[in-house]
Amino acid sequence: MPPAASPPLVSLHDLSRAALGQRLAEWGYSAFHRDALWEALYRRHVKSLDELEGLVRPELVTRLREHTCLRSPTVHHETFSSDGHTHKLLLRQHDGQTIETVLMRFKGRATVCVSTQAGCAMGCVFCATGQMGLARHLSPGEIVAQVLHVVGLLRQTGETLRNIVLMGMGEPLHNYDATLEAVDILVDPRGLAIGPRFITLSTVGVVPGIRRLADEDRPVQLAVSLHGATDAERAALVPVGKRWPLNELMDACRYYSEKRGRRIFFEWTLIAGQNDTVDQAHTLGQLLKGMEAHVNVIPLNPTVGFGGTPSTPEAVRAFQQVLTSYGLPSTVRQRRGIDIDAGCGQLKAAVERPRRSLPG
Structure with missing residues (x-):
């Protein structure tokens, strides 16, 4: 034998x-x-x-x-924004799989956006990662190693990391156990000691995961991607909306907010002529009215696989004014790295996109 x-x-x-x-x-x-x-x-x-x-x-x-x-990723490719504030990394794992990590520098603070999966199964039509599908889950160590890599870069310039956002490649709640095990490592007071309130987990609305987060009292801030305030509008952009319709998603969000006593951040990618009208802002206001909520308004970051364009500044302001009338605070997310395709999955798609054969 x-x-x-x-x-x-x-x-x-x-x-x-x-x-x-x-x-x-x-x-x-x-x-x-x-x-x-x-x-x-x-x-x-x-x-x-x-x-x-x-x-x-x-x-x-x-x-x-x-x-x-000890498995540290290697840098397969990297790009830097022209203003020097955004550094995007395509990191190669031990099995050859590649993932994206983005370091964003703001005045007096640094933020890292990390991936939780190689690819994504959620299929959001405007997202480059959603367009490529899921290759595999990342392990807790592969999630943590992204943060360690960025911390090493910041130490070279005397900077420190303050914020971690779990909104890179992948759906964190689709890889729940590994993602939250990584969070436990990141917040450990004898290690990196990242404050739990400085870690944000972004989900497209995996209802069982949101409820589990509430029941376990996990130490993260929760952000939920909506992008549509009716089932039909949302499912057209976020296919997972067909599995968990808005009534189920909002019930889970209210359960989370009431049980944990925490505000939820709702993310809304504004696409010109598609979900940026005043009428849609009113529908969103009605949907979130009375909740402890904050809306992050995000002008679309265009991708090769989606034909939409960002909303105009005037449309963004009008959208926010309607939300204010419902008592909903909102923030326009500062766009970073547009010149280097810093949106989720764009660098991997550009670097690894199959080249077309030359004629003849």
């Missing part, structure tokens, strides 16, 4: 501090050794097991080499 295959190596970045401690305890090591290793991973930002030499006991390093690994 052929020899039994060795169990796969465990990525250290996939483990929470509690899970890491449990594994080390099985090897006879104490919480002291767990915390020393955790500090090396998330305070010293070691990138290989070799870098652990001198930071933890030599025999522990040997055991880690036998059973674990």
Whole structure:
């Protein structure tokens, strides 16, 4: 009989501090050794097991080499906006799959937009990632590693990371367990110690996931992508609306808001002549009236696979004025990286788009 295959190596970045401690305890090591290793991973930002030499006991390093690994992504492609504020990265994973991560610099703060899946199964028609379909879920460590990569870039310039938005490639609530395990690692006070109120999870409206978030009291801000205030209008842009119609989605949002006592951010991508009229703003106002809500108005970031165009500034202002009449605060999201296709999935689509054969 052929020899039994060795169990796969465990990525250290996939483990929470509690899970890491449990594994080390099985090897006879104490919480002291767990915390020393955790500090090396998330305070010293070691990138290989070799870098652990001198930071933890030599025999522990040997055991880690036998059973674990550290998988840092490599930069497959990167672009920089002309104003220097946006840095978009296409990161290659250990299996060759690529994902996008975006670093955005604002005055006095930095934000990273991270992916939770390679591709996406939700199929939003205006989204470059939705147009490419789902390749696979990311592990907790692959989500965390994106943040670590950006933290390393910021350390070179003396900057610090404040905000994390889980709204890159993928639907976070379609990869619920891995996404929230990554959040647990990111907020751990002995590690990166990102404040929970500075982490925003954006969903297209996966109703069971929203209810689960409410029941588990997960430490994130919730953003829900609407884009249409009737079932027909929304389903035309966000196909998942056919599975979870607006009455189910809004019931879940109210359940979340009331149980957690938190405001929900509703995202509305404004597409000229499609969902930016005053009448549609009134319909949205009626839909959200009485809720603890804030509307993020987002002028469309055009993609190759969708023919829509952004709303005019006048249409945006008129839309907001209607929302104000319903007591709904709104913010026009600052557009960043338009010159480098910083929208979700656009860099991957551009870099990996199959080239057409030349005639002849």
